[in-house]
Amino acid sequence: MPVGTAGTVKAMTVEQLYEIDVPVILGNTYHLYLQPGDDLIREAGGLHKFMNWNRIILTDSGGYQVFSLSRIKKICSDGVEFHSFRDGSKHFFTPEKVIDIQENLGSDIMMPLDICTPFGTKGEDLKDATEKTILWAERAKNAIHTENNQILFGIIQGGFDVNLRKYCFERLQSIGFPGYSIGSLSVGEPKEVFCKITETLAPLIKNAPVYLMGVGDPVSILEGIHRGVDMFDCVLPTRIARNRSVFTKRGKITLTNARFERDFNPIEKDCECYTCHNYSKAYLRHLYKAEEMLAGTLGSIHNIFFLSNLIREAKLAILADEFLNFYQNWVKRYEGGSE
């Protein structure tokens, strides 16, 4: 799902997302809590109404931003104290507070406060962080006001320790959640570790969606699906589009490249997206070079359409029992390059 940090998917209108048939967007709890504030969004009638989005909204736990953007003051058993990345002001997130915020936002799918362990966390530190994540998940579940009709996923942590990951999932399962996320993957670990953890966890998660957080490049998405993942989110498709890159079936291309100067073909001739229907690479290159905002919009439309279409094709392949073949051919072509 496309990520909309500040109550919008960057550079896009909701209609442009509807046209691509995007079913879910992600709102960042951390950003919306700091600005404009979850109480303001509650007053506005919730995030759906505030931002004019009438499909599903998933909100993250804020944990990832707390650990990646903020100066951490301290982590204690009750929660985490941090400084705002905006103005340095001090804030304290507890599992209950983070549920309160997401109830104010009125998202459809909520996430519990978790500890995102940095690359390289090991031993007792890792165990301790995982244990806290489990206890916080339980406290988050108990904090929900069920009348709101919002659901809460569990987040599986445990770093790169497969057994700790399994242990974390089993504990979360015994608490009971309608869906499970795999957190703190795709943070720089070797591909084998990513695959090992995903393929160990996904089959254990039965009758519930498996959500791999923060993954958005096409190959990783297919690798995730191959191992049983159902949901992904990432800023990648819109971020690279604002930075002049778009997906093609033969790899990513950078539209400001000189070879596109007089290329009057669309990004992909057989692409059905709005951008490819109406604009040439030469035009897009010109917009990027002129630093026109429309460039980011048109690139984002293509990239989100591209990933949505990839998911659609993967689903069809699964239904036809041809996924493995589809997946291998797709990755081979994509990584073969020379669009």
Added chain:
Amino acid sequence: MPVGTAGTVKAMTVEQLYEIDVPVILGNTYHLYLQPGDDLIREAGGLHKFMNWNRIILTDSGGYQVFSLSRIKKICSDGVEFHSFRDGSKHFFTPEKVIDIQENLGSDIMMPLDICTPFGTKGEDLKDATEKTILWAERAKNAIHTENNQILFGIIQGGFDVNLRKYCFERLQSIGFPGYSIGSLSVGEPKEVFCKITETLAPLIKNAPVYLMGVGDPVSILEGIHRGVDMFDCVLPTRIARNRSVFTKRGKITLTNARFERDFNPIEKDCECYTCHNYSKAYLRHLYKAEEMLAGTLGSIHNIFFLSNLIREAKLAILADEFLNFYQNWVKRYEGGSE
């Protein structure tokens, strides 16, 4: 008409402009000549196809940008030598060259190369510049390849000298053009001077549209219409929108103002634009503060709708023979402020 310097109206898609029923956009000859180049746009099939706009395109003469953005090397009887504002490269515009460029762009309405006299130009300098503008207009007309079905307006110069302006128009009229622009007004002169020149020239121009170049604030538009002007262009509505300001019937407001923090009403309750139909001032304020590109888009939609609607209302008032009343009440309310 909204201005699209680089082959797009900044921050907007063509569909958003169609939805507002914008009939004409302006493309800047100077910018498009320098980048991506008019030869490239010709190869692309013309500016309409390149930027996916199927209504009227007017291109300016490049004169305004040559004189305002570039370091001028010299003005001679044949044309003007200048340095690119991008890379300092040297270029030479003649009346014929500027027609060639606009024929490559394939606009519907072209403008002849003119000399935009800076505020304060007087005496022989002003006369000389005006004389050159007249001679260049004739040369421009003679350079047209009529099979292209593009029309060329004349541009009336002459600084703040009413008699010189009249003289310039009479000379242009004897050359003969299907429309006349008034150039180098609204450049900082006192309002009386602006009004005097406009009300002297407009009645002289019979059976041809009168186009006041570079004017886009609502009050000046109404003052122009009051004096017989038919067409306007300006970057103002989109530029101020990107800079957080929007028009209301009671004056311009700045959406980042603290008083809009919890204002869940649209910019204007009775406005029929997409932005006012779907978004609150509180949401727009949040987007501007978060520096989201969508803010500029939604603000631009409102501002262009606002001016389009103003023109529609002015037309209806003229047809009902009530323009003076409409104009006076409108300006009184707008300048009264306190939205």
